[in-house]
Amino acid sequence: MLRSPTEWRIYIDWHTKYTGLMLRISRVYYSSKSRYQEIDIVESPDLGKCLLIDGVIQSTTYDEYIYHEALVHPVMLTAKDPKNVLIIGGGEGATIREVLKHDVENVTVIDIDEELVNACKEHLKEMHQGSFYDKRVELIFGDGLQFLNESKMTYDVIILDLTDPTEDTSQLLYTQEFYSLIRDRLSNNGAMVTQATSPNFSPHCYSIIHNTIEQVFKYARAYIAPVRSYGGLWGFVIASNYNDPLYINEDAKISGKLSFYDKSIHRALFALPLSLRERIEREDRIATNNNRIYMPSFER
Amino acid sequence: MLRSPTEWRIYIDWHTKYTGLMLRISRVYYSSKSRYQEIDIVESPDLGKCLLIDGVIQSTTYDEYIYHEALVHPVMLTAKDPKNVLIIGGGEGATIREVLKHDVENVTVIDIDEELVNACKEHLKEMHQGSFYDKRVELIFGDGLQFLNESKMTYDVIILDLTDPTEDTSQLLYTQEFYSLIRDRLSNNGAMVTQATSPNFSPHCYSIIHNTIEQVFKYARAYIAPVRSYGGLWGFVIASNYNDPLYINEDAKISGKLSFYDKSIHRALFALPLSLRERIEREDRIATNNNRIYMPSFER
């Protein structure tokens, strides 16, 4: 039969049951099922190298810088002079890369899936850029919740770079109990941030995550960044007992090249569309261990 | 054979040759080829009613409010107390709807395709909400360029709600000559705005449109809004010889319900990602009648 002039391997990143981003795939670098999840690393002519977990785009070389800069820099400028940073998740190493642009002393990274991290180390050098091997970085394989429960350490910044709350494992990292644990492990001048799902596809999750964190911290702010690989906006929530995240440490220096974030747009990230602000304000539910949020329950 | 549990009619809004938004379609309301273009009005379970022209999503009831509020309100608040407004394009009537939330006296609308407007009148009432029938509105079928050339009228605001510059007709509405004509048809305290293609898929177009308009007007500002139906960010350029669009008329009133825009986020629309600002600054080309921009020539 005929080889089509177009690529013939198709990947669909379903946003909902009815809508998705359709990519033609020009190469498969890695395709395996680890103990925890399905892992694929593929090449898209438009989005570059793509990391997929359980069939969902996690990062692409096209615009992972937007997600990772938006995740890391606001919280690093909200805490006061952070030296000790904890990252939960983020197996592709790009979150570490951004943290290392700040004047930190220790970065602890905990990811549950060693096979995933090894695959990223080998196939996604564009993303981690060697940051796994920086001497300030300690990499631990294990369960983030269990680690925090058992640890007595405190951190200036805690970054939750998690998969979406679709299953037990990650759902427990989006609850009031977990955020209370995070608060207890933060130093006095510390701050935390979490990815908070899509304001477009799961506004209820985004709203509940914000509402839950607001119960636990003095300051909690929802913000957004535009990530084409995620089909539109992506959501984050940042929190602190020390400082309102709207007002950053203007003296802090970020070394290394930035491509998305600089201080001049910091405030704009918090300027949500009116309908989204109304959606968040309307939310009165919170997530707990007994009443977790669940991503695929769409609402609009 | 088997009826699938999923919808079986698929529409792909190709963003590039390799990537697109894939929708399942639950109903076809209208499908025809007019004198000028292919027109489809369909139902998507996620995006609601969708207007497609030549296979490209123009508006969906899911988030057309974002595009149309972002297109209309900033320019209406940049001009001084605008009474006479000209809209070129915008056959679905939603741009008129937003303009009528301001205290205007006359709205002239010129669209080239009568069949398109009639189809929208019948099938997209959610979008136009009767605005075609407001007594302040005059609807003319014809070519916008020719109309402006022949008209001696001036307007306080001119809104270019055009299809993308993929063919002769619309390409000529994105040139230095055309923007000069617009400038000549604006009143002293007037302002104009144009949709400016996607900062994601055609950053060269977006940059050239901005650069071209900057040659013609004292103030020209690029801004963005997040439109999921368009696969991410959408771009606009606003210009005026009277007023810097960053600073709006704070006293102006907008009647009627808004869902995306309010004055509190006006400034944030202009806070572009760093890489996009750098892309725009790097641009030194301008579009002219003899050297037009052409959308499908991708660059990144």
Place this chain on the structure above:
Amino acid sequence: MLRSPTEWRIYIDWHTKYTGLMLRISRVYYSSKSRYQEIDIVESPDLGKCLLIDGVIQSTTYDEYIYHEALVHPVMLTAKDPKNVLIIGGGEGATIREVLKHDVENVTVIDIDEELVNACKEHLKEMHQGSFYDKRVELIFGDGLQFLNESKMTYDVIILDLTDPTEDTSQLLYTQEFYSLIRDRLSNNGAMVTQATSPNFSPHCYSIIHNTIEQVFKYARAYIAPVRSYGGLWGFVIASNYNDPLYINEDAKISGKLSFYDKSIHRALFALPLSLRERIEREDRIATNNNRIYMPSFER
């Protein structure tokens, strides 16, 4: 955004939950939901005009001649000099067209969906070729089962050109009770034929239909024809108390142009692949009103 060089309207004829035929659609002629079913008539660059019912390809101008010639001519040559013919289903009129190539006197056609027949009359002239208007043809709108129950007429040939047994209505036309009723309405030298679903996608249906008919008639033969628009082979069962369908009336004349069938390939239609013969022989279930076959229950 970009108009793709390829067609952007996609239709997927799902063969199973995981596999389907994907068509690009260049035009939509008709799209509606009748009292009984969803009806679409569309243009495919490869398959020509396609009639879809509930999202399933029924006929295409590319190869409906194979299906309809294979359905009609073997049974017309099995019965002895047939004059009175009953067709149940077959709203596109192509089955009538083939029957009229024989020297018949009356053709009664009963279809449940008047809107479907009207849409085919208007948009599928290539298929019916005016056969609806032949003076020997009587068209009745109603339920085939009820019609046969209430009628006292007998026919020389009865042709069951039905949708697949996915729902109550059509499932009852694939049972032992129904085939007994058919037998009672056949003249002494008569014969019947039914479409019998796909030997590829629903071999259990094909086998059970054959087995059920075998209980009711002296001669029952399964046969096949290759129909690309149906993704491969299509199955039929022919039966008679008068004559073994392997041996046709060699003297009968078929007027008009044929494109698939001629007497020289008659026997070959009954030469099933070995694995399919084994599958049919293995089948010991029969379909009854209380225990109907159901198409989507795949087995292999």
Place this chain on the structure above:
Amino acid sequence: MLRSPTEWRIYIDWHTKYTGLMLRISRVYYSSKSRYQEIDIVESPDLGKCLLIDGVIQSTTYDEYIYHEALVHPVMLTAKDPKNVLIIGGGEGATIREVLKHDVENVTVIDIDEELVNACKEHLKEMHQGSFYDKRVELIFGDGLQFLNESKMTYDVIILDLTDPTEDTSQLLYTQEFYSLIRDRLSNNGAMVTQATSPNFSPHCYSIIHNTIEQVFKYARAYIAPVRSYGGLWGFVIASNYNDPLYINEDAKISGKLSFYDKSIHRALFALPLSLRERIEREDRIATNNNRIYMPSFER
């Protein structure tokens, strides 16, 4: 984002520019680009393990038995008591498997792509079933045309299990010059067979291959087999100077289990649809080294 309840990896086997078979893929076993071609071995829930070369389905465990039995047994029963067999192509080993069901002494297999054969040896044991390791089999890596040119050997049967004539390499194995070379390398009582592309998607190729072979051999017969994985019918041409392939050696024994072919359906394979016979008869072109057939030039 959401993991769809359906599989998210899609493969489209394009039959033409507008139509293709769409599969959901549940696993990728192997994905690589060899010196000669792209090779993928994947799992489809319906078709089982699939071997794809340059994005085109070559074999699936669902129905490769139909293709391989149809390719091998007719020619083995046409030649007189064949002992020495040459196979060109057929890297997955299933053609060897079928040949070994006959009482042969030597099977020479020549394939150009060692990486392909190694991947099949490891991942497609269901297909080759160890036949590569039978002591009668000699496997040579190289170019089939060059091998035949340089060899002085003769064979009782030559089987051409080639990729489609889309590029120089394989196009030269479908010419009058090549078939003359085959004829010269056959023993007096020998026979040859070639796959001959799809009667559905490339009837011109099928017709020209038949017409070309007819110039070279006393007997040349076109036949078909239904292969769902190839979207419908598949074509073959068998030829001999010794025996008309319609009449097989009824005394020959085939050991081992067959699933598609037995002698009772041999004749039926040659009973082509009327329109296909007319298409073949109409063909007056032949393929030569200077005027090769080219698969993607569709005609109907």
